[in-house]
Amino acid sequence: MVENRPWLTxxxxxxxxxxxxIVVFPVYLAFIASTHSGGDFLRGLVPxxxxxxxxxxxxxxxxxxxxxAGAPPLWIMLANSTLxxxxxxxxxxxxxxxxxxxxxxxxxxxxxxxxxxxxITLMLPVEVxxxxxxxxxxxxxxxxxYLGLTLPLIASATATFxxxxxxxxxxxxxxxxxxxxxxxxxxxxxxILLPLSRxxxxxxxxxxxxxxxxQYLWPLLVTTDSxxxxxxxxxxxxxxxxxxxxxxxxxxxxVVLAMLPPS
Amino acid sequence: MQTKRTIFPNKLLPYVLLLPQLxxxxxxxxxxxxxxxxxxxxxxxxxxxxxxFIWFENYTRLFADPNYVNSLxxxxxxxxxxxxxxxxxxxxxxxxxNRVLRTNRIYTTLLVWPYxxxxxxxxxxxxxxxxxxxxxxxxxxxxLGVAWNPRVNGDQAMILVIIAASWKQISYxxxxxxxxxxxxxxxxxxxxxxDGAGPFKRFFTIVLPLLSPTTFFLLIVNINYAxxxxxxxxxxxxxxGPNQATNxxxxxxxxxxxxxxxxxxxxxxxxxxxxxxxxxxAIQFRFIERxxxx
Amino acid sequence: xxxxxxxxxxxxxxxxxxVRGINLSVADGELIVLxxxxxxxxxxxxxxxxxxxxxxxxxxxxxxxxxxxxxPAERDIAMVFQNYALYPHMTVRGNLxxxxxxxxxxxxxxxxxxxxxxxxxxxxxxxDRKPRQLSGGQRxxxxxxxxxxxxxxxxxxxxxxxNLDAKLRVQMRxxxxxxxxxxxxxxxYVTHDxxxxxxxxxxxxxxxGGLVEQIGTPTEVYDRPATxxxxxxxxxxxxxxxxxxALGNTQGLNLPAGTDMVGIRPDQMHLEPRPGATALxxxxxxxxxxxxxxxxxLRLDSGHxxxxxxxxxxxxxxxxxxxxxxxxxxxxxxxxxxxxxTDA
Numbered sequence: 001m002v003e004n005r006p007w008l009t010x011x012x013x014x015x016x017x018x019x020x021x022i023v024v025f026p027v028y029l030a031f032i033a034s035t036h037s038g039g040d041f042l043r044g045l046v047p048x049x050x051x052x053x054x055x056x057x058x059x060x061x062x063x064x065x066x067x068x069a070g071a072p073p074l075w076i077m078l079a080n081s082t083l084x085x086x087x088x089x090x091x092x093x094x095x096x097x098x099x100x101x102x103x104x105x106x107x108x109x110x111x112x113x114x115x116x117x118x119x120i121t122l123m124l125p126v127e128v129x130x131x132x133x134x135x136x137x138x139x140x141x142x143x144x145x146y147l148g149l150t151l152p153l154i155a156s157a158t159a160t161f162x163x164x165x166x167x168x169x170x171x172x173x174x175x176x177x178x179x180x181x182x183x184x185x186x187x188x189x190x191x192i193l194l195p196l197s198r199x200x201x202x203x204x205x206x207x208x209x210x211x212x213x214x215q216y217l218w219p220l221l222v223t224t225d226s227x228x229x230x231x232x233x234x235x236x237x238x239x240x241x242x243x244x245x246x247x248x249x250x251x252x253x254x255v256v257l258a259m260l261p262p263s
Numbered sequence: 264m265q266t267k268r269t270i271f272p273n274k275l276l277p278y279v280l281l282l283p284q285l286x287x288x289x290x291x292x293x294x295x296x297x298x299x300x301x302x303x304x305x306x307x308x309x310x311x312x313x314x315x316f317i318w319f320e321n322y323t324r325l326f327a328d329p330n331y332v333n334s335l336x337x338x339x340x341x342x343x344x345x346x347x348x349x350x351x352x353x354x355x356x357x358x359x360x361n362r363v364l365r366t367n368r369i370y371t372t373l374l375v376w377p378y379x380x381x382x383x384x385x386x387x388x389x390x391x392x393x394x395x396x397x398x399x400x401x402x403x404x405x406x407l408g409v410a411w412n413p414r415v416n417g418d419q420a421m422i423l424v425i426i427a428a429s430w431k432q433i434s435y436x437x438x439x440x441x442x443x444x445x446x447x448x449x450x451x452x453x454x455x456x457x458d459g460a461g462p463f464k465r466f467f468t469i470v471l472p473l474l475s476p477t478t479f480f481l482l483i484v485n486i487n488y489a490x491x492x493x494x495x496x497x498x499x500x501x502x503x504g505p506n507q508a509t510n511x512x513x514x515x516x517x518x519x520x521x522x523x524x525x526x527x528x529x530x531x532x533x534x535x536x537x538x539x540x541x542x543x544x545a546i547q548f549r550f551i552e553r554x555x556x557x
Numbered sequence: 558x559x560x561x562x563x564x565x566x567x568x569x570x571x572x573x574x575x576v577r578g579i580n581l582s583v584a585d586g587e588l589i590v591l592x593x594x595x596x597x598x599x600x601x602x603x604x605x606x607x608x609x610x611x612x613x614x615x616x617x618x619x620x621x622x623x624x625x626x627x628x629p630a631e632r633d634i635a636m637v638f639q640n641y642a643l644y645p646h647m648t649v650r651g652n653l654x655x656x657x658x659x660x661x662x663x664x665x666x667x668x669x670x671x672x673x674x675x676x677x678x679x680x681x682x683x684x685d686r687k688p689r690q691l692s693g694g695q696r697x698x699x700x701x702x703x704x705x706x707x708x709x710x711x712x713x714x715x716x717x718x719x720n721l722d723a724k725l726r727v728q729m730r731x732x733x734x735x736x737x738x739x740x741x742x743x744x745x746y747v748t749h750d751x752x753x754x755x756x757x758x759x760x761x762x763x764x765x766g767g768l769v770e771q772i773g774t775p776t777e778v779y780d781r782p783a784t785x786x787x788x789x790x791x792x793x794x795x796x797x798x799x800x801x802x803a804l805g806n807t808q809g810l811n812l813p814a815g816t817d818m819v820g821i822r823p824d825q826m827h828l829e830p831r832p833g834a835t836a837l838x839x840x841x842x843x844x845x846x847x848x849x850x851x852x853x854x855l856r857l858d859s860g861h862x863x864x865x866x867x868x869x870x871x872x873x874x875x876x877x878x879x880x881x882x883x884x885x886x887x888x889x890x891x892x893x894x895x896x897x898x899t900d901a
Binding site: 171173174176177178179180181182183187191192195196198 | 607608609628629630634635636638639640641642643644645646655656659660703
Binding site: 156168 | 274434
């Protein structure tokens with residue numbers, strides 16, 4: 001729309017710039033803090049400009065860790081987080097694709113029941129069933145294992161619904177043409193449906209990877225062995241070293257590293 | 264429920280396809296949930312040898328416990344504040360981005376990425392900024408004559424977690440508001456402009472009402488987020504303190520059950536939380552269904 | 558190439574009956590058009606032949622073989638869909654090859670057939686493009702090509718032209734007809750467009766309410782509609798249907814016993830006197846010139862509305878009184894109770 005109100009345009013940009021500052025500032029501060037030496041914080045105020053210790057801080061975090069805080073080198077935790085996030089994302093996508101396919105392209109007894117069972121997972125986040133879920137995983141002997149870290153998080157009502165919605169928009173004729181062309185159910189799934197879902201799968205992978213990456217409560221519950229720590233929980237441990245003031249410059253280096261992969 | 268016009272005739276295959284999802288769901292979701300319901304009616308003796316069925320005693324105790332009632336009200340304050348603060352800021356930013364034409368992609372990119380930051384990390388960032396000895400905001404506030412120490416002052420601790428939780432949620436709300444604003448037909452605002460309505464009047468009489476489905480959806484999502492997804496933020500900052508001031512329901516389940524090993528009480532709290540999620544999900548689902556019918 | 562036999566075919570959805578007892582024999586190489594309003598069961602019937610719908614009762618034979626229980630792929634048919642149903646992520650070549658590959662056709666044979674089809678349909682230059690890069694007409698050709706390369710016993714067309722614009726539709730209609738003549742493949746063709754049906758069909762099957770109203774060549778169906786439904790469905794503008802009473806004195810018209818309705822084609826009503834014709838007084842209500850001819854809407858003095866199609870552009874102003882002449886031979890006599898023709 002053609003409309004010329006200079007003061008309103010100015011105000012708009014002002015709002016956006018303030019917004020961006022609010023969103024960026026905490027992270028900027030983290031980055032600044034990670035470039036200073038520990039001593040710089042004792043003076044009582046966080047510096048606002050980068051310091052000279054960036055390389056030193058980051059290499060210490062990445063390759064040595066902080067033994068006093070029981071934190072292994074960060075690269076191990078980064079690798080763990082990456083692995084776990086990938087397993088969770090791929091696992092969710094696979095089992096959701098399969099179940100959405102079953103629900104949309106087949107009719108069978110208990111179809112509605114199956115749908116509702118999947119739907120119910122939306123209503124049962126880990127946070128509301130902490131103890132019994134922990135007990136199940138413990139009984140299965142999955143504590144301190146990648147399987148225990150990922151498998152219980154792999155069910156996904158959201159992904160199943162998204163794929164279901166998408167499958168319903170695929171024209172009926174496409175499946176009929178494939179049947180006339182001699183494709184059975186699994187062949188149709190592989191040759192036609194999967195390639196068509198590519199964009200959806202890619203978008204969902206990003207979201208689910210982030211979901212896996214930011215998990216905190218679940219890894220906290222099922223890991224006691226530092227070999228399985230994820231970056232997110234590792235940082236928390238660093239920041240909460242007893243009653244002492246944490247080594248902020250190192251914590252912030254870890255924070256910056258932990259934010260990089262998903263972005 | 265909808266299927267395709269023609270379907271594959273296979274009898275066994277759909278069950279095989281559903282098996283992984285259903286197995287994970289039953290083992291790690293449904294079964295533990297049922298266990299929680301069961302233990303919420305039981306008391307376990309301190310050594311775990313014997314459990315007694317005690318009907319609703321865990322529940323009645325819970326509501327007689329001032330700490331739990333306090334946690335309920337703290338959670339309500341927290342959830343409502345986070346929802347309002349985060350949604351208002353996001354709406355303002357979304358409306359602004361929707362007005363600028365050329366630079367909106369840059370702004371959008373800069374505003375969206377906190378979505379990928381883990382709640383715990385968000386908590387640590389803000390704990391750092393609000394740190395009474397080295398934090399930059401307390402320093403500025405001391406200049407204004409405000410004594411700032413969220414480790415001691417419960418209200419300040421609450422403000423801290425509200426700000427941190429809202430900051431994290433801005434990007435999510437922002438994306439949905441931008442999408443909602445873009446679906447408001449341009450012709451309507453143009454018609455209103457021809458009718459002589461200025462930008463502010465147009466916003467409040469045309470755009471905001473048409474945005475109400477998005478707003479309602481986000482309202483539920485945000486309450487849900489504030490209640491359940493903020494565990495990390497609280498754990499990284501106040502750990503529920505000082506003196507229970509920020510002990511939300513979810514944090515309390517964890518603290519009582521996992522750290523305090525009070526299984527019965529924790530289970531009862533879990534069940535109450537489940538009822539809350541079910542109610543929120545039901546409202547949300549009804550809303551989505553209704554919108555589909557339009 | 559093959560014959561198709563449908564014997565007492567039924568399709569029920571719970572309590573509703575989509576197809577209620579169809580018998581039809583399609584000769585080898587014949588093009589049969591199933592035509593009728595939407596919901597008449599023509600698409601369901603075609604999809605049953607294809608194997609995309611189950612059969613409630615009855616028999617389907619393709620090339621003498623009962624295929625009721627066979628998968629679509631085992632029926633040796635190829636289908637052209639209304640929205641073409643091209644696989645969007647495959648190239649044109651990939652679309653043409655897919656069915657052959659699934660059947661394990663040797664590579665050389667696949668290439669031969671694809672090239673041949675591409676040549677027939679003039680889509681050679683497009684073989685490496687994706688469907689979304691093609692125009693509507695080109696997609697239509699690819700859909701045809703996918704059917705041709707299979708060299709099936711029968712083609713099944715499900716309203717293949719209804720997504721095209723009017724001009725392209727006429728052009729593709731001609732091409733389909735030529736192609737079918739050339740390949741001599743038995744074909745079932747579903748459409749709701751009666752003009753398409755008339756021009757394409759060797760024989761027409763007019764359907765209504767899950768039943769066959771009439772089977773015959775286009776000329777037979779146009780010249781001697783078997784039922785009131787066919788009379789009103791085939792022909793544009795539609796046949797005028799009047800109660801016998803509207804004709805006034807029916808002596809000398811020789812209407813068969815039981816006749817209470819008569820139909821007259823719009824071009825069989827005249828404004829000039831004809832020997833032996835019945836004269837009906839009327840008032841002109843609207844004149845629609847449509848190029849070479851005009852449609853004249855009249856109200857008979859008996860109160861019934863009729864449409865005449867008259868050559869040229871008669872100078873009749875609305876509201877003037879005219880007289881309409883109908884020759885007895887132009888009358889189609891019907892019994893409105895049974896809906897059937899009375900001189901059959």
